[in-house]
Amino acid sequence: MNNVFSIRTIVILAVGICLLAALYVFQRVNYALILFTAIGITDANENLIFILNKTIRLVTNDVVCMIMIFSVFKEKAYRQLITVVFLVEVALVLPIYLLLKLTIEGTSEISTPLLSFIHRLVVNPTLMILTGIALAYQKFVYHPTQKT
Secondary structure, rough: OOOOOOOHHHHHHHHHHHHHHHHHOOOOOOHHHHHHHOOOOOOOOOOHHHHHHHHHHHHHHHHHHHHHHHOOOOOHHHHHHHHHHHHHHHHHHHHHHHHHHHHHHHHOOOOHHHHHHHHHHHHOOOHHHHHHHHHHHHHHHHHOOOOO
16 A cells, blocks of 8 residues: 555544644634743733744644645655745744734734735645645656655
């Protein structure tokens, strides 16, 4: 049986989809407030809470997606690419989004059309999903004879 469709891979993908769904369902949970309460901080800045919540969601969504993608794609080059995409998202896209969001709109959950697309990349695992689709296209459509 092909490694891509092994039972282990299917289980990892199913668990990953369930985790992403749970993260979506519980998107309104204030993770930063829970964290601050646990460590005894009672007077956290509203901007800091917003930054931590968005960062926690981004990292959690992306780590789940990375594990799912790593389970399908065993090639070192693909894993390196997805890691670079994650690092660029965390180091470049997230800070730009947070700066623009907090400067233009504040901590409201509603985004203007200007930031709506960046918001989708940061809060949802959109970039990772698109990268996974691109890798699948590259591997299975563009190079269908390539071994896993």
